[in-house]
Amino acid sequence: MMKASAKLLPALVLAVVMTGCGDQRVLEKLGFSQTSSYDIADHDLTEFAVSIPRAEPQAQTKREVLSAVAPSGKEARIKLARQTNLLLVSGQLRNTLFSVAIARNGMEKLLDTLVRDPSVSPRLKISIVNGNAKKLLEKEYKQHPVTGKYIDGLLEKEAIGRTIPLTTLYSFTRDLYDDGIDPVAPVLKDEGDHIKIDGIGLFRDDRYMTKIPPSEGLVFAFLRGSFKQGEVSVHLTEEKNSAKSAIMFSSILSRRSVKVRRDASGTPSIHYHIKMKGAVLEYTGNASLAEDSEREQIERQVAKELTRRGEAIIKHMQQNRVDSLGMGIAVRNRMSYAAWKKLNWPEVYPEVKATCSFNVLINNIGKVE
Amino acid sequence: MNVNGNGIITEKLSSFHLSVLVFMTQFGVVIFALPQMLSKTFGTNGWVMLPAYGIMVILNLLLVGAVYRLGNGRSIFAILEQAIPRVLLMPLYLFLVAVWAMLGCLVAKQYVLIFQMIAFPTTNPMLFKLVMDMLLIWLMLKGLYNISKAATLFFWFSVWMILLVFFFYGEFKFSRLTPFILKGGEGGLRDYVGIFAAFLGYELSILTFQYTDAKTKFLRSTIYGSLLTTVFYTYICFVAFGFFSFQQLNKMLYPILDLMAFIRFPFIERLENLFYGFFLFTVLLTVVMYLWSAKEACQRIVPKIKEGVLAPAIVLTAYVMAFFPETLSEVQAWLQVFSELECIIAMGLPMLLLLVLGLTRKKASGT
Known part of the structure; x- marks a missing residue:
């Protein structure tokens, strides 16, 4: 047995070495x-x-x-x-x-x-x-x-x-x-x-x-799925004196949930609800963020503004018949296979009632009031 | 440790070794194509069929276990030859040798051709196979006990790769699995058998009878081995179904290659060639077990020829045969045919043996 091995060894070495000759890849x-x-x-x-x-x-x-x-x-x-x-x-x-x-x-x-x-x-x-x-x-x-x-x-x-x-x-x-x-x-x-x-x-x-547009990138991200990290700037109009202000959120934590309902005729409707948490890094308005009531009001305002922007994006996508949010997945996963195959989704999509809502929570306001 | 008829000491397989041996023989390069085969054949969530296949394997192993029990652990050749004249058995033996040797050589060639596709497009694949075959001869000559030891070593070399599946959790989505179970598949009987081919290898345990004793717990160990294969296959395919979209999966020939190409470490990426290299261990074991089985059967046809000659002769013949299917699709077409035959052997051989055992028993009690 040893003899056979001894004879095979050089052959093996030769074969291994020769294999390296083909398909050479020299870095330079x-x-x-x-x-x-x-x-x-x-x-x-x-x-x-x-x-x-x-x-x-x-x-x-x-x-x-x-x-x-x-x-x-x-x-x-x-x-x-x-x-x-x-x-x-x-x-x-x-x-x-x-x-x-x-x-x-x-x-x-x-x-x-x-x-x-x-x-x-x-x-x-x-x-x-x-x-x-x-x-x-x-x-x-x-x-x-x-x-x-x-x-x-x-x-x-x-x-x-x-x-x-x-x-x-x-x-x-x-x-x-x-x-x-x-x-x-x-x-x-x-x-x-x-x-x-x-x-x-x-x-x-x-x-x-x-x-x-790039300014709506993060709003699109909110609608597309849950994530950590990100920055968004929201423009607000104050109710009292209609003064304009801006608030910027950083270190955002966002969780998205999708609800699909179907009416009597079977037409689906979709609602996205986004829970967003973030730290405020910039605020140019007059309200005091340290005050609970005022902060909560700002949170509501931001949520309203984000909802408006989110629904504008959804409308834009439906008008262009692009299902970039994957509404089809949400609808499909709540249907039977036969019903999904019967539903011509690309045709139905623009007509679907799609809405969104936001829940905003400021988890810290930085170093000043 | 036992002393057999020739006075040679033969060591018996431990229970763990046998399980690993069955797993390593089963697990192979088919996994690269398995998710696509499942999605095409069974449709959405095709992975749920894998446990069903696993149960079929266990049922088949129960048959093998029955042969083991009724034959008191005698080798299947001894059982057959005791009842049937050798001349009549020759065609059966020849058939076994042909199917096993061809399966061995085709599995090896398939591995080599895929390797060639991803890493060495113009190197002659037969040169790779030559190197592989030399390793095979050495392993074969060492006998089953040593093959099983090598299997255990190779098992530890390759089993860690299952941890790589963690890399795909980030992109895995349950919503992508879809709630539809087995919808949209268009496979026929041949496709079902084609998927069963991924599980083949367990049936060779029927040749290991005389290498076992009571401590091996033959049936339990082989079932454990096959269960491990089922669990691995199911886990990997499940992840693949949630990682790729269903229609995308249908278009990919080797989804697992893409999965491996997706892995990125902070310092390096595109490691699939390296990972694919590790699969050599499992492929090598599959091939060596088939060729070893072919050798065992062949020895019954020509008992006078020494092992040291027979093993290289079989490997050489298989090597020559491997020249004929040249492209990957040809190899796959041949593999399909031979795995269909192997399925018949896997089910048929234990049944034949049970029949023989039943008849000889009746005869013995009758006289």
Whole structure:
């Protein structure tokens, strides 16, 4: 037995070592695509661009941006691979930008290449660019880190603050294929010497339809689910003298509950109730927050104002027939399978009575009265 | 420790070892596709069918247990040959050898092809398989007791991965599971059997009779092993159903690969290649058990050929056979056919043995 093992050992070593000869990946020869972008080009073509950080010390620039026009994303990648000395790989791809124009035509086909390729991470962030995605990616923003990194950091930070949802390849496709919710994605815009969040893009199936302004981002987050952390600013008009004031909440804790009712005809109605707790960091009005009665009045005012803003968002979504809050999920989960299949949700959705209410609690007012 | 007929000391499997052995033989690469198979076949909340499969496995194991009890722990070959002439048994043995060897080689090839897809797109998969097969020969030659020891070691190497499921709790939503039970599935009998293939492996315990004694508690240990598989499968698939939306799941070929790609540590992400590597341990055990079983049966056909020759010969034949199905879909199509045959063996073999035992008993009491 030992003899057989002794003979097999060199063969095993050889086989193991030889396996390493195929599919070599030498770090210096690889171009790690970090951010990519898709734009519409003439005649049904797609313009694909990719930004690759360069690490070698002798490199003149910190990154390389390549672009090509082709009928499909992967074909464009083959084309632009001819422009670089690096082997392009997509294992480190962190962000993909789609121009609004291309997103309006539908994303499913474009996402296919990303979902199919096993080297692409499901955590790849998806965002929409109001304007030209390639131009935004190409541009150098002097005060900020390299553009790809800048976008990545911006999206991640804002998602933690809940002004935008964190949209990844996984979450986008998940909501795309779910029959009770439509996907959302943050919208970016070039603002001269910086990039700004331009709102939350709302999709109907895979098509970009409309967006919510960035100021309403947190109200949208309230309606979309429970969360911790976030900041919101609310403008109030005082009842007594109609003076305007503003109050800003931070460290928000929000819990959402959904109620679905169905009337005699079977048409569902939905009510969102949000319990929000937060610390006041800024208040420009005249009331004294330390006074229980006055504080409670402010709380009620804030709740009323948030309800108004929430219902405006819901109305906007229903008018555009985008179910970005996942009302369909709530309705579906309170129905029988047969009834759900019979109910043509996309048709019913705009007619559904949807309301919301807020309950606001100021849990601390900071260091002054 | 016992002394068998040849005067060689053979150690007996402990109860824990047998459970682990059954689990490791069952648990395999099918888990990567299982959530999708369930959602396509059974529809929404397809994971609830897994415990039902688990019960079927236990019923089948009860049959095996009955053979064990009635045959007083004699090897199944001894039981068969006592009642049926060897010449008549040859076709059965050949059939067993063919199915077991093919299953072993196909499972290995499937693992290698998926690995190739995610990590080494242009490396020849057969080169990988060669390395794997050498390990297999060594393991096979060591005999069942040592295989079970290796199984226990491999078990600890890979079982910790179940903790990774915690990473998916954040995105898991009960609302995504939907309240619909088994709606929208469109599977047929072949799909049901295809899912049962994920549980196959337990039936090989029928060959371990002579490696057990009273302390092994054969039936109880094998049932525990199969229960562990059922629990793991159900848990993982349950989480996958609440992590992915139903229609999305239907479109994914390997949802668990995507799950693993989702894991991110503060210092590193995209570890699925590494995690997939750990699955080698469970696959290796599945394959070695099938090939070892093929060898056991083959030895009955050609008792004169030594183990040291037979094992490499079987591995080599299986290796050559593995060249034929080239693509992943071909491998899966072949696997489907052979696991269907294996299901017949899993149910049929214990029944045949019970029949033989019943008849010989009658004969014995009759004379």
